[in-house]
Amino acid sequence: MVKVSPESQALGTVSGSSSHHSEALLMDLTALEQCLVTRSSTRAVLIGRGNWDIKSTAPAGRPGAVFSSYIDRLQVLLMVEVYKYSEKQVLARKVGEFIVECQERALAADGNSTFTVAISGGSLVNVLRASLVDDDELSAKVKWSKWQIYFCDERLVPLDDPQSNYGAFKTAVLDPLSHHGDHLNLGPTVYAINEALVQQGSHQNEKIAEEYASLLPAAGFDLLLLGCGPDGHTCSLFPGDAHRYLLEETSKTVAWCRDSPKPPSDRITFTLPVIARSRNIAFVAEGSSKQQIMHKIFDDRNVSLPTALINASYGEKVRWYVDDDAFARVADSSVLANR
Ligand SMILES: O=C(O)[C@H](O)[C@@H](O)[C@H](O)[C@H](O)COP(=O)(O)O
Structure with a gap:
């Protein structure tokens, strides 16, 4: 489990595996607004500020991460x-x-x-x-x-x-x-x-x-x-x-x-x-x-x-x-x- 504090710019990482190359996975979590995970072949990187409890389990067809709770409004961290x-x-x-x-x-x-x-x-x-x-x-x-x-x-x-x-x-x-x-x-x-x-x-x-x-x-x-x-x-x-x-x-x-x-x-x-x-x-x-x-x-x-x-x-x-x-x-x- 990983926590990312609201002030933190640091990103949480969770492990996961996939045969695909790096790609974006948009997870539309009804109660949690939208959150975004990018992942490479070996790890998923969470982009965002806010308090997160992250479990490194993978639901069928969605390898990567599941968000189990959400506290602050997610702000996607922009590096552009x-x-x-x-x-x-x-x-x-x-x-x-x-x-x-x-x-x-x-x-x-x-x-x-x-x-x-x-x-x-x-x-x-x-x-x-x-x-x-x-x-x-x-x-x-x-x-x-x-x-x-x-x-x-x-x-x-x-x-x-x-x-x-x-x-x-x-x-x-x-x-x-x-x-x-x-x-x-x-x-x-x-x-x-x-x-x-x-x-x-x-x-x-x-x-x-x-x-x-x-x-x-x-x-x-x-x-x-x-x-x-x-x-x-x-x-x-x-x-x-x-x-x-x-x-x-x-x-x-x-x-x-x-x-x-x-x-x-x-x-x-x-x-x-x-x-x-x-x-x-x-x-x-x-x-x-x-x-x-x-x-x-x-x-x-x-x-x-x-x-x-x-x-x-x-x-x-x-x-x-x-x-x-x-x-x-x-x-x-x-x-x-x-x-
Ligand atoms: O073939 C197309 O239509 C384009 O590739 C399209 O994605 C375009 O880049 C944007 O619509 C912006 O177009 P404008 O710069 O003309 O607004």
């Missing part, structure tokens, strides 16, 4: 860092600097000749364009030929469809690169979905996910660049019961997301095991349409939201780049790295 800027351009530059930092770290690592990065769709591509292409100082530092680029999620449409994440990235970043002299024949390797299987029915949608999963780097990603929707989704991991199967996925690394609340309806998405294995995770969120959700993520720390769940589960490797507008309603400034 938030970088907030007022100017769009400054934000883009800071994101770019972090990307280049991750690139250098990856290439310096023993025997590593590639930088593996996965990106999301939405407004993120504009930030990438501003930082990695249009900013001359930064773009000179980008070693595109070493990059292997994947998509954290992809909409199941042809690659030249305006809704395609690959298509948006190509237009915003890859096409302009071809005008950058030396980069002409030294572009990144970009992994797109198998377009031939798109819009051929559910069986093929599963197959697209399966094929894409087979392309992922075995060693995990050096960097994931994520967006955040106004409902708290990221990748195509949406909140709510209808899409819980995606958050609960522990074996597939890429899954088919059906009936997406954000069009188009069919997508594929990375699942939490990929996020768990990535070395760095950076979210980018800008604009007043993100105010309400930022408040829910950072003040309420509502872990039923996929973004908040990622903060709570993998906080030590998560950072956010936000602008003043997006963060205007967040009361908790303790997460700000550049206060």
Whole structure:
């Protein structure tokens, strides 16, 4: 039995075993509000402040921990860092600097000749364009030929469809690169979905996910660049019961997301095991349409939201780049790295 005092930032640990790699397990304990356990293959780590009595027993199908009593309101301990800027351009530059930092770290690592990065769709591509292409100082530092680029999620449409994440990235970043002299024949390797299987029915949608999963780097990603929707989704991991199967996925690394609340309806998405294995995770969120959700993520720390769940589960490797507008309603400034 372990007790974690209210003031303590220390985490309780309990033993447990599982054949899965590190992953998040959200335990919805009716009387106890929500609590979160992350676990590796050999131990479970409790994240939270409050008084806990913890038994190291494992209920069927839920190896890890059972909470036997609960006293204070659980506060999920956040280790994420938030970088907030007022100017769009400054934000883009800071994101770019972090990307280049991750690139250098990856290439310096023993025997590593590639930088593996996965990106999301939405407004993120504009930030990438501003930082990695249009900013001359930064773009000179980008070693595109070493990059292997994947998509954290992809909409199941042809690659030249305006809704395609690959298509948006190509237009915003890859096409302009071809005008950058030396980069002409030294572009990144970009992994797109198998377009031939798109819009051929559910069986093929599963197959697209399966094929894409087979392309992922075995060693995990050096960097994931994520967006955040106004409902708290990221990748195509949406909140709510209808899409819980995606958050609960522990074996597939890429899954088919059906009936997406954000069009188009069919997508594929990375699942939490990929996020768990990535070395760095950076979210980018800008604009007043993100105010309400930022408040829910950072003040309420509502872990039923996929973004908040990622903060709570993998906080030590998560950072956010936000602008003043997006963060205007967040009361908790303790997460700000550049206060
Ligand atoms: O394909 C997608 O729809 C995205 O990958 C999605 O997860 C996106 O990143 C967020 O919805 C944020 O999008 P915005 O930055 O445009 O709000």
